[in-house]
Amino acid sequence: MLPTVLRCVRPISTSLALSRPLAHFRPPMDPDPSRPIERSIRSKLTDALDPVHLEVHNESHMHAVPPGSESHFRVLVVSSQFEGLPLIKRHRLVNEALKKELSSCVHALSIQAKTPEQWRSDPSLAKSPPCMGGSRGDHTVEEKLKAGRE
Numbered sequence: 001m002l003p004t005v006l007r008c009v010r011p012i013s014t015s016l017a018l019s020r021p022l023a024h025f026r027p028p029m030d031p032d033p034s035r036p037i038e039r040s041i042r043s044k045l046t047d048a049l050d051p052v053h054l055e056v057h058n059e060s061h062m063h064a065v066p067p068g069s070e071s072h073f074r075v076l077v078v079s080s081q082f083e084g085l086p087l088i089k090r091h092r093l094v095n096e097a098l099k100k101e102l103s104s105c106v107h108a109l110s111i112q113a114k115t116p117e118q119w120r121s122d123p124s125l126a127k128s129p130p131c132m133g134g135s136r137g138d139h140t141v142e143e144k145l146k147a148g149r150e
Contacts, residue, residue: 037070037105041098045077048097053078054118059128074110074128078119080143088112 042056044085055076082090090113
C-alpha cells in the first residue's frame with residue numbers, strides 16, 4: 001500500500017460557515033474527498049473509538065492561515081469507550097488516534113469527548129473562542145502549511 005500524503009489546503013465555503021450557527025450545522029455523513037485531513041480525522045476517530053456520534057469541524061477559516069487550509073479543527077466525539085475515564089484520558093485517546101495529523105499539519109485541535117449518557121443529557125457543541133491571532137506574527141505559517149502538504 002502506498003503511503004498517504006496529507007494535504008492541508010482545501011477550498012472552503014465561507015457563506016455556509018457564516019450564514020448558519022455552528023450549533024445547527026451538521027457535517028455530511030460522507031466527507032468531501034477534497035478535504036483529506038478532515039476525512040482522515042473522521043476515519044481514524046471512527047476506527048479507534050467507535051463513536052455513537054462524531055462531528056468534525058474545520059475552523060481554519062477563523063484563524064490567520066491561508067484560505068482553504070485544514071489546520072484548525074474542533075471535534076465532538078461521543079463514545080462508550082470514555083465511560084469511567086477522566087477528561088484528560090479521553091483527550092489522550094483522541095490525540096493518540098490523530099498522532100500523525102497532529103505531528104504534521106494540524107496546528108490546533110479542540111476536543112469535546114463525551115459518554116453517550118453525557119451526550120443524551122447535553123447534546124451541544126461548545127462555541128469556539130475567537131482567534132487571538134497567535135500565528136499572525138509568525139511569518140513561517142504558510143511555509144509550515146506548505147511543508148505539511150508535501
